[in-house]
Amino acid sequence: MKKKKILSLILVAAMAVTAFAGCGKKESAKNEGGSSEGSAVFKIGGTGPLTGDAAIYGTAVKNGMELAIKEINEAGGIGGVQVEYKFEDDEADAEKGVNAYNTLKDWKMQMLIGTTTSGACEAVVAESHNDNLFQITPSGTSINSVKYDNAFRMCFSDPAQGTVSAQYIAKNNLAKSIAVIYNSGDTYSNGIYENFAKEAKNQGLEIVAAEAFTSESNKDFSVQLQKAKDAGAEMVFLPMYYTEASLILAKAKEMGYAPSFFGCDGMDGILTLENFDTSLAEGLMLLTPFSVDAEDEKTQNFVKAYKDAYGETPNQFAADAYDSAYVIKAAAEKAGIKPDMSVTEIGDAMKKAMTEIEFTGLTGTNITWGEDGEPTKEPIAVKIENGAYVFM
Amino acid sequence: MRHLQKTTKSNFITYGIVILTAVIIQILSSAGAVSSLIGGLLVPLCAYMILAISLNLVVGILGDLSLGHAGFMCVGAFASAFFSKMTAGTMPDGLRFFFALLIGAAAAGLFGILIGIPVLRLRGDYLAIVTLAFGEIIKNVINVFFIGRDSSGLHFSMKDSVALNLDSTGEVIVNGPQGINGTPKDSTFLIGMFLLLIALIIILNLINSRAGRAIMSIRDDRIAAESIGINITKFKLMAFSISAALAGVAGVLYAHNLSSLVASPKSFGYNMSIMILVFVVLGGIGNIRGSLIAAFILTLLPEMLRGLSNYRMLIYAIVLILMMIFNWSKGGGRLKEMVAERLRGLRKPRTKEVK
Numbered sequence: 171m172k173k174k175k176i177l178s179l180i181l182v183a184a185m186a187v188t189a190f191a192g193c194g195k196k197e198s199a200k201n202e203g204g205s206s207e208g209s210a211v212f213k214i215g216g217t218g219p220l221t222g223d224a225a226i227y228g229t230a231v232k233n234g235m236e237l238a239i240k241e242i243n244e245a246g247g248i249g250g251v252q253v254e255y256k257f258e259d260d261e262a263d264a265e266k267g268v269n270a271y272n273t274l275k276d277w278k279m280q281m282l283i284g285t286t287t288s289g290a291c292e293a294v295v296a297e298s299h300n301d302n303l304f305q306i307t308p309s310g311t312s313i314n315s316v317k318y319d320n321a322f323r324m325c326f327s328d329p330a331q332g333t334v335s336a337q338y339i340a341k342n343n344l345a346k347s348i349a350v351i352y353n354s355g356d357t358y359s360n361g362i363y364e365n366f367a368k369e370a371k372n373q374g375l376e377i378v379a380a381e382a383f384t385s386e387s388n389k390d391f392s393v394q395l396q397k398a399k400d401a402g403a404e405m406v407f408l409p410m411y412y413t414e415a416s417l418i419l420a421k422a423k424e425m426g427y428a429p430s431f432f433g434c435d436g437m438d439g440i441l442t443l444e445n446f447d448t449s450l451a452e453g454l455m456l457l458t459p460f461s462v463d464a465e466d467e468k469t470q471n472f473v474k475a476y477k478d479a480y481g482e483t484p485n486q487f488a489a490d491a492y493d494s495a496y497v498i499k500a501a502a503e504k505a506g507i508k509p510d511m512s513v514t515e516i517g518d519a520m521k522k523a524m525t526e527i528e529f530t531g532l533t534g535t536n537i538t539w540g541e542d543g544e545p546t547k548e549p550i551a552v553k554i555e556n557g558a559y560v561f562m
Numbered sequence: 563m564r565h566l567q568k569t570t571k572s573n574f575i576t577y578g579i580v581i582l583t584a585v586i587i588q589i590l591s592s593a594g595a596v597s598s599l600i601g602g603l604l605v606p607l608c609a610y611m612i613l614a615i616s617l618n619l620v621v622g623i624l625g626d627l628s629l630g631h632a633g634f635m636c637v638g639a640f641a642s643a644f645f646s647k648m649t650a651g652t653m654p655d656g657l658r659f660f661f662a663l664l665i666g667a668a669a670a671g672l673f674g675i676l677i678g679i680p681v682l683r684l685r686g687d688y689l690a691i692v693t694l695a696f697g698e699i700i701k702n703v704i705n706v707f708f709i710g711r712d713s714s715g716l717h718f719s720m721k722d723s724v725a726l727n728l729d730s731t732g733e734v735i736v737n738g739p740q741g742i743n744g745t746p747k748d749s750t751f752l753i754g755m756f757l758l759l760i761a762l763i764i765i766l767n768l769i770n771s772r773a774g775r776a777i778m779s780i781r782d783d784r785i786a787a788e789s790i791g792i793n794i795t796k797f798k799l800m801a802f803s804i805s806a807a808l809a810g811v812a813g814v815l816y817a818h819n820l821s822s823l824v825a826s827p828k829s830f831g832y833n834m835s836i837m838i839l840v841f842v843v844l845g846g847i848g849n850i851r852g853s854l855i856a857a858f859i860l861t862l863l864p865e866m867l868r869g870l871s872n873y874r875m876l877i878y879a880i881v882l883i884l885m886m887i888f889n890w891s892k893g894g895g896r897l898k899e900m901v902a903e904r905l906r907g908l909r910k911p912r913t914k915e916v917k
Contacts, residue, residue, distance in 0.1 A: 221875060258868065263828050264820050265606060269865055272598040289824055292743055296821035297602075314743045314822070355705065355739040355826075360722070367724050380722075384705075384739070386827065 211254045212247075212509050214239065214498065215274035216491070217294065218286030219262035223385075227487045231286045231308055232257045233480050234491030237472075242495065248502045251509050260285055264293035271297050279303070280509070280516050281502075283494045286487065288312035288328075288357040295321045303513050304520040306497060308490035312357045316543035320517050322524055323543055324490045324497065324533065325459065328361025331434050333369040334549050335362070335407065335457055340373035342562075344455070345405035345430060347378045349398030351391065351418060353410050354382035362409035362434055378403050383414075391418045392425065399427045408433045412440035419450040435459060439485040441557065448557040455562065457549045459533035460489040463559045469532055486533070493531035500527050573766045576851045580762060584755040591751075599865060607861050608754025609815040612761045614841035614857035615850050616808035619765050621839065622848030623774065624801040625781030626682070627690040630697025631809055632834035634670040636825055638810025639817035640704055640736070642666035643745040646818065647735050648711070650746055659748040663757070663814050670810020673700070674803035682798045697835050704825040709736040741824035742817075749818040757815065761808050765850060768804065777801050844886060859885075 216235050218228030239255045247253055256277055258270035267290030274282070282298060282305040285291045291310030298305045299318035306322045307315055311331070316323045326334070339345060350366065353359035363380070370377055378401035381394035395418065398406055406422075406429050408415050415437055422428070433440075433456040440451050442462075462473055462483055472492060476484040484492075498520075505523035507516050529537045534547030552559040587604065590596050613635060620628045642662040649658055677696050684692055708719040712732030719725040723734050736742055768774045776797045779787040788794055817823045827833065841860060845852030863881060867874035888898060 221872060259871070261828070263826075264822050264824065265816075265829065268602055268820060269599060272602040273865075273868055275598040289740075289822065289826065292822035293820045296744075296747070312740070317744075354722075357740045360739060364722055364724050367722075 210509060211252045212502070213278055213280045214253055214255045214495070215271075215277065215279035215282050215284065216255060216257040217260045217267060217270040217274070217282070217284035217290070218257070219290075220257070220259040222261045224262040224287055227309065228259070228262070228286045230485050230487035231283075231491040233476065234308070234484065234488030235283050235495050237475060237479060237488075238492040238495035241475075242499055248499045249506070260287075260290050260294075262287040262290055264290050266290070267294045268297055270294075275301070275303075280513055281498055281520070282306070283308060283491060283498070285310060288315050288361075291315040301513060302517040304498075304517045306494045308494045309487050312361055319521060319541065319543070321543050322497075322539055323545060324494045325486075325545075326435065326547075326549065327544060328358060329365040330544070331457065331549075332362040332365030332367075332409065335409075335432065335434060336366050336369035336373050336375060338457065338549075338551060339405070339407075339432065340370075340375055344432070345375070345403075347376045347401070347403050348405045348407055349379040349381070349401060349403035349429075350377060350407045350409070351381050351383065351394045351398070352408075353385065353388065353414065355384040355386075356410070358436065359410045366407060366409065388414050389417065391421045394418075395422055395425055395427055398429070399425070403429055405430045405432055407431075408437065410434075411436040412438070412443060416440055416443055416446050416450070419454070420447070423450055430455065432456065435486050439483075441554065441559070442483050442485075448554075451554045452556075454554045455551060456554075457551050458486060459547065459549065460486040461550065461552055461559050461561075472532055489532040493529075493533050496531055497524075497527075497529050500529055569770055572851075573770075576762060576766065576854070577759065579851070580755065580759055580854070584752070587751065603862065603865060604751040605749045605754050605815060605819040607858060608751065608758050609812040609819070610838070610841065610861050611854050611857045612758050612812040612815070613809055613838045614845065614853040615758075615761060615765055616805045616812070617838050618842045618845075618848065618850055618853045619768070619801055619805040619808075621842050622846075622850075623769055623781065624777050624798060626798070626802075627686070627839075628693040628802075628805075629690050629832060629835050629839065630677075630693035630695070630700070631805075631838050632830045632832070633697035633700035634674060634806040634809035635813035635816065635834070636697075636700055636704060636830035637673045638666035638670040638813030639823055639830075640742065640813075640825070641669035641810070642814040643742045643817040643823050644709070644736060646746055646748070647742060647744065655746065655748055658746075659753070659818065662748070662818065663811060666810045666814035666817075667807045668810075670813065671803050671807030674806025675799060678799045678802040678806075682795065682802060694832055694835070697830075697832060701825045701827070701830050705739045707736050708734065708738050710734045739824070741822065743822045745817055745821055745823055747818060747821060749815045754815050757811055761811065762850070762854075764804065764808070768801075769850075773797060773800060840882070844882070844889065846889070 216232060218231045219225050220228045235255065239253050242248060243252050256274060258273050260267040260270040267285055271294045282303060284307060285294050286309050288310045291307050292312065292314045295305060295315060295318055299320050302320055305320055306324060308324045310323065311325055311328045313327055313329060350363055352363040367377055379398045381397055383394060408418060408431055415433060431454045433454060435458045437456040438458045438460065441448055473484060476488060501520050501523040504527050505519035507519050524539045525541055537545050537547040539545055551562040553562050591601060613631065617631045620626055642665050645665045646658060646662050681689060681692050681696065706720050708723050708726055710717045710726040710728045710732050712728045717726040717728060723737055726734065776792045779792060780794055780797060841857040842853050845856030864874060864878050867877055870877060
């Protein structure tokens with residue numbers, strides 16, 4: 171009995187020691203490598219959900235980033251220096267996001283493209299701020315995602331999308347009475363709704379119904395649509411991702427309710443959704459920074475390369491990540507950073523360079539960044555006609 | 563030492579393990595030998611270990627299956643994070659965190675009593691289902707609260723943050739489903755270990771006290787316990803609320819480790835409750851030291867397996883099944899003895915092989 175106890179104690183102790191010693195060794199080995207020869211590559215990390223409900227977004231970001239970095243390396247790298255990248259899964263969770271960030275730090279990451287989702291981004295940005303590590307989020311839309319000076323954003327922020335949507339609807343006189351259906355459990359959806367509501371008041375639009383749902387009750391929307399119908403809304407604003415929106419469109423048709431629908435960038439991709447009857451989306455308007463069907467050469471090349479590499483049509487997450495990698499390249503070349511600089515030195519140089527560059531990519535032309543990390547770019551509105559996106 | 567009671571000795575071994583681990587990790591990290599990943603995991607580890615031993619009090623000692631433990635953690639986390647946000651800058655960090663801990667524990671304990679009164683009348687599966695429901699209710703209720711502060715005081719709404727009508731100096735503190743952002747990072751590994759030690763002392767002393775024996779008698783035979791005059795409701799509530807308060811402490815640690823706190827299904831939903839239950843069941847129901855070790859291993863494991871990318875989910879599940887079989891099935895028990903025998907044999911192989 172006693173021996174067994176001692177044995178189990180020894181086993182546990184051995185396990186703990188190997189677990190910790192293993193990590194310790196790895197790091198010290200890396201330290202030596204870093205200091206003696208100086209790494210001859212830039213190390214860019216990425217984080218996003220590769221498993222779980224939001225895996226589709228994380229995978230898109232990973233692919234977009236991978237594609238861009240491959241191209242950059244083939245074209246000679248950043249200022250002649252090759253780039254290494256590594257992508258870690260964060261399951262769209264704040265706690266796992268910090269773990270993923272720390273894993274990348276152990277790998278000696280110098281710059282971060284991430285995180286993909288807002289919730290995890292808010293936790294990670296506090297950590298990267300402590301380390302003064304340069305971070306650009308391709309798709310973290312909430313305000314707090316870039317609240318520190320080391321963080322920048324590629325996509326529109328939630329407030330920007332909500333405000334711009336309301337302004338767009340008012341300017342083009344699309345509707346006067348509007349119903350909103352939004353996901354109250356989602357930072358993205360909620361953030362857009364709140365700012366849409368604020369701006370709608372200023373623009374003289376009337377919100378006749380604001381109906382919420384959560385990620386746990388996102389299958390049946392008859393109640394929300396019925397309320398919108400009863401309130402006599404001419405337009406239903408849908409600040410959400412396309413999977414839920416497709417259900418709403420189908421339900422509305424079933425109910426014989428035909429207002430006009432207006433969405434945000436999360437709606438992009440609805441036409442490529444499996445088993446979705448594209449005729450349902452006829453007349454749907456959406457604001458998006460990126461459209462697969464855009465005619466310019468850059469987009470066409472990107473879509474083709476992406477399809478060749480991963481066998482699917484890229485969405486805006488992939489485009490944002492692709493642009494993020496090129497933004498890093500542009501800013502890094504402007505700042506003239508070297509791979510043997512410390513993380514803080516790179517962070518300081520990149521912060522300054524980011525406000526000085528002007529960038530044209532897939533998701534916008536002549537994009538500039540302010541010190542607050544927000545991009546300035548024009549949104550593009552598209553309408554779905556005959557199963558294809560048409561610019562408005 | 564020899565005249566110490568067996569349980570006392572066992573308890574001191576448990577304290578010893580915790581203190582030793584704390585000292586070893588502290589030495590390693592001050593020597594810079596701990597990677598950032600492990601460094602970042604230390605505080606969550608403490609929080610999960612506290613959760614595991616506190617749930618073991620209900621499941622193992624009281625003998626009731628509770629599936630809503632994450633709900634109490636959630637209450638503790640939000641109450642304390644709200645307090646810390648409100649008082650940020652008005653008092654020293656250490657003092658603020660001390661109060662935050664007290665508030666988190668008190669709030670969760672209070673919820674434990676409130677929920678315990680109706681819930682503990684049930685038994686077995688019914689109790690499990692109702693606690694599961696209460697855990698979800700807590701999470702969903704927190705998700706509809708919007709609280710903001712401006713020059714004219716506190717604003718409260720259950721609709722959205724626009725309805726708070728804050729003036730220009732206003733700041734939204736609790737933002738519904740987006741939770742609380744910017745909680746000060748007060749949790750450290752040493753505080754976490756200290757709290758774990760306190761939680762251990764509370765639980766182990768409770769188990770070996772008069773009240774603890776009463777609680778265990780309810781577990782073993784409710785009718786017999788009632789017949790000798792044990793106040794069932796009182797002791798059940800006692801175990802339940804102490805367990806809830808300790809879960810609240812774990813929540814405080816958790817909330818003050820990450821700068822954003824969201825009552826998402828992932829962090830405070832039933833998945834988390836079941837996760838804590840897995841720690842307890844794997845470590846052994848009623849075995850406090852086992853819970854500690856199980857929580858430690860199962861928190862580290864998925865992160866250690868990161869190198870396997872997506873396969874880690876599969877491997878994690880397989881390892882969990884294997885550990886469960888090895889530890890708790892009859893065949894596994896024999897296997898364990900065989901392995902132990904073999905290991906003992908390795909030390910003196912000659913005597914073994916001759917036979």
